[in-house]
Amino acid sequence: xxxxxxxxxxxxxxxxxxxxxTAGVRGLVADWSSDRETFHVSWGKAMxxxxxxxxxxxxxxxxTGYMTVRVSTTVAxxxxxxxxxxxxxxxxxxxxxxxxxxxxxxxxSGTMAMAVNCAYRRDRVNAATLMIVTATLGEVxxxxxxxxxxxLILEEGIRPWGNPVxxxxxxxAFFMITGFHGLHVTCGVIYLFVVAFRLLRGDYEKAGNYQIxxxxxxxxxxxxxxxxxxxxxFYLW
Amino acid sequence: xxxxxxxxxxxxxxxxxxxxxxxxGLLFVLSTLSYLVDYFQFQGLWRWGLIIAFMxxxxxxxxxxxxxMAWERLALVYAILLPPLALLVLVGLMALEGGHxxxxxxxxxx
Numbered sequence: 001x002x003x004x005x006x007x008x009x010x011x012x013x014x015x016x017x018x019x020x021x022t023a024g025v026r027g028l029v030a031d032w033s034s035d036r037e038t039f040h041v042s043w044g045k046a047m048x049x050x051x052x053x054x055x056x057x058x059x060x061x062x063x064t065g066y067m068t069v070r071v072s073t074t075v076a077x078x079x080x081x082x083x084x085x086x087x088x089x090x091x092x093x094x095x096x097x098x099x100x101x102x103x104x105x106x107x108x109s110g111t112m113a114m115a116v117n118c119a120y121r122r123d124r125v126n127a128a129t130l131m132i133v134t135a136t137l138g139e140v141x142x143x144x145x146x147x148x149x150x151x152l153i154l155e156e157g158i159r160p161w162g163n164p165v166x167x168x169x170x171x172x173a174f175f176m177i178t179g180f181h182g183l184h185v186t187c188g189v190i191y192l193f194v195v196a197f198r199l200l201r202g203d204y205e206k207a208g209n210y211q212i213x214x215x216x217x218x219x220x221x222x223x224x225x226x227x228x229x230x231x232x233x234f235y236l237w
Numbered sequence: 238x239x240x241x242x243x244x245x246x247x248x249x250x251x252x253x254x255x256x257x258x259x260x261x262g263l264l265f266v267l268s269t270l271s272y273l274v275d276y277f278q279f280q281g282l283w284r285w286g287l288i289i290a291f292m293x294x295x296x297x298x299x300x301x302x303x304x305x306m307a308w309e310r311l312a313l314v315y316a317i318l319l320p321p322l323a324l325l326v327l328v329g330l331m332a333l334e335g336g337h338x339x340x341x342x343x344x345x346x347x
Contacts, residue, residue: 039313049317060324064331071335074342081275099272106268110261113303120251214250214305221303225296232292236275237285
């Protein structure tokens with residue numbers, strides 16, 4: 001043993017800090033942090049990014065599952081272009097509702113970006129107004145999704161276990177993916193209304209910190225980002 | 238100097254409204270283009286190529302400008318953007334698996 005240069009004893013002697021390390025839970029925290037900071041942003045922003053990263057993995061698992069069932073089924077996949085067509089002025093316009101939903105969500109992302117800008121300029125009335133516009137657009141999106149779901153369920157007979165237009169897996173993939181995304185939008189709307197309310201009340205003015213608006217914005221843009229992938233991979237593919 | 242300060246303290250993200258409006262417009266154009274891919278019924282490699290290209294451009298714009306990734310420090314950028322690359326392995330494996338399942342289904346049920 002003694003011939004090996006770095007026994008535990010010598011290792012501690014070589015690193016003077018290690019010998020003075022505290023024990024127990026405090027030691028655990030000290031060992032992991034070591035007074036070093038990796039991300040030079042507020043903890044709120046770093047945590048929101050890490051949450052969004054984990055959410056990325058969840059949505060990616062759904063989309064990968066969708067890919068797997070679509071690749072492996074021997075029955076023809078329903079043509080999304082026809083399933084999601086809207087009958088307008090005597091003609092079937094493909095994917096019309098989905099296109100409108102996409103524009104609504106992108107617009108809400110635009111107003112959110114401007115709300116963050118206003119908040120950093122301490123213009124809290126405009127920031128809150130833009131956030132309420134964002135949340136309202138999000139609500140419109142959820143409303144259109146509810147319309148889309150009821151049309152699919154009631155008129156076209158699409159169920160999670162089967163449907164009359166093609167592969168049985170279509171329904172389960174559709175309801176799972178768009179349902180989980182819709183849940184995110186709904187949570188985002190509530191989150192935005194809460195932050196907008198606190199903004200108007202002057203909570204952030206008092207604290208002198210408007211970064212919470214940017215953090216809420218990160219979540220909202222992420223919801224838009226997920227829709228970009230769903231739109232391309234589920235509706236257009 | 239102003240730019241330098243902003244790089245160090247990336248907690249504060251303030252950029253010209255004009256930039257946001259420009260990106261907003263670009264996102265509209267890209268969405269319209271990807272909708273037109275379906276409307277004009279492009280098929281085959283063109284369809285997939287265009288859909289993926291427009292999708293990645295839109296995602297890039299949202300992450301870089303709206304989510305301010307372009308101005309964050311590299312430590313944060315890499316911590317967030319590199320891990321999702323592991324998903325490509327999952328997608329690759331599941332594509333192989335799905336192809337295999339399809340093959341055996343064709344063999345035994347058709």
